[in-house]
Structure formats: structure tokens, C-alpha cells
Amino acid sequence: MSQKEQSIPENDEEWQQRLSREQYRILRKKGTERPFENQYVDHKETGVYHCAACGHPLFRSEDKFDSGTGWPSYTRPIEQDAVHFEEDHSLAMVRTEVLCSQCHSHLGHVFEDGPEPTGQRFCMNSTSLDFKKSDSSDS
Numbered sequence: 386m387s388q389k390e391q392s393i394p395e396n397d398e399e400w401q402q403r404l405s406r407e408q409y410r411i412l413r414k415k416g417t418e419r420p421f422e423n424q425y426v427d428h429k430e431t432g433v434y435h436c437a438a439c440g441h442p443l444f445r446s447e448d449k450f451d452s453g454t455g456w457p458s459y460t461r462p463i464e465q466d467a468v469h470f471e472e473d474h475s476l477a478m479v480r481t482e483v484l485c486s487q488c489h490s491h492l493g494h495v496f497e498d499g500p501e502p503t504g505q506r507f508c509m510n511s512t513s514l515d516f517k518k519s520d521s522s523d524s
Contacts, residue, residue, distance in 0.1 A: 391440045393488045404438060411512045412438045412490040415475075415482070420455025423511035427451075432518040433463065434509075441487035443467050443514065444507065452499070452506055457514070459507040460499055468492065468507075483507060 394400045400413050410416040420426075425434070434444040434457075444459040444467075452458035462468045466486055473482040473494065483492045492513040499506035 391438075393439055400438075407512055408437055411510050412492075415473075415491040416510075417493075418456075418510045418512050423456065425457040425509075425511040425514055425516065426455060428457065428516065430516065430518050432516055434459075434514040434516050436485040436488060436490060436492070437513055437515040438490040439485060439488035440515070441467065441485050443485065443492065444509070446519075450500060452508065454506075454508055456493065456508045457511055458499070459509065460501075460503045460505060462507065470495065483509070485513075 394403055397413070401409055404412060407418075411418060428449075431446045433442050433446070435442050442463050445463050448459045448461050450458055450460060468483050469486045469489075471482045471484060473480045480494045480496075483495050484490060485492060490513065491510075493507065493509035496506045496508060497504060
């Protein structure tokens with residue numbers, strides 16, 4: 386995926402063609418990857434995490450923290466409207482699902498047990514993210 390946002394597929398078949406099998410399972414079918422076995426859990430580079438499905442910017446590296454949960458976690462999205470939320474009643478509990486506001490792909494969940502300044506923990510699937518390293522040409 387390029388750093389620019391991609392066109393949004395119009396149907397499930399187009400999503401299956403665009404995404405890997407694992408990306409499709411997580412982003413489009415609301416799956417979850419295994420904790421501690423994912424690409425960005427210990428990632429420390431400076432840059433921006435984008436939606437792996439459409440390229441929409443989601444989180445800044447400076448808002449990432451080690452939650453100890455095994456998934457990359459952030460205190461807040463890059464912009465308030467970068468993500469949207471839906472109530473999730475799966476797994477016999479109520480959670481708040483986090484979706485990309487651009488393509489509505491599943492990213493992870495948000496919890497109210499994070500550090501300051503927000504007190505929130507955006508617990509994301511690495512497979513849902515595409516990291517773009519910052520360089521001197523970024524604004």
C-alpha cells in the first residue's frame with residue numbers, strides 16, 4: 386500500500402483480492418491476531434501507523450506505549466475523526482470496537498485503562514496497521 390489513501394473496494398470480492406488472507410480475516414471479518422506474535426508490538430521507530438486496508442492515517446508513534454498486553458497500544462488516534470467506534474458484544478462481554486473511519490475496517494478495541502493524558506488504551510492488531518517511517522521530507 387502506498388502512504389496515500391487507497392480507493393475503497395465496493396464489495397467483499399474486491400477486499401479479498403486486495404488483502405492477504407490474514408488481513409482479510411482481521412480487517413474485514415473482525416478477527417484478532419495472537420498476542421506477542423505480531424509485527425508492531427515492540428516496534429519503536431518514529432512515524433505514523435496507517436490503516437492496512439485503505440492507507441488512512443490512524444496513530445502517531447509518539448502516542449504508542451507498552452501496555453504489556455501483547456498488542457500495539459496507543460493513547461489516542463492521530464485525529465479525533467480518524468477512527469470510529471461500535472459496541473461489540475462478542476466473547477460474552479461488551480467492548481468498544483475501533484474501526485477505520487475511512488473504510489470501516491476492524492482495527493481492534495479501546496479500553497479505559499490506559500496512561501495519561503487520555504486514560505485510554507487503543508489496543509490494535511498489527512495486521513490492521515501499515516507503518517510509515519518519518520523522514521525529513523515529512524511535514
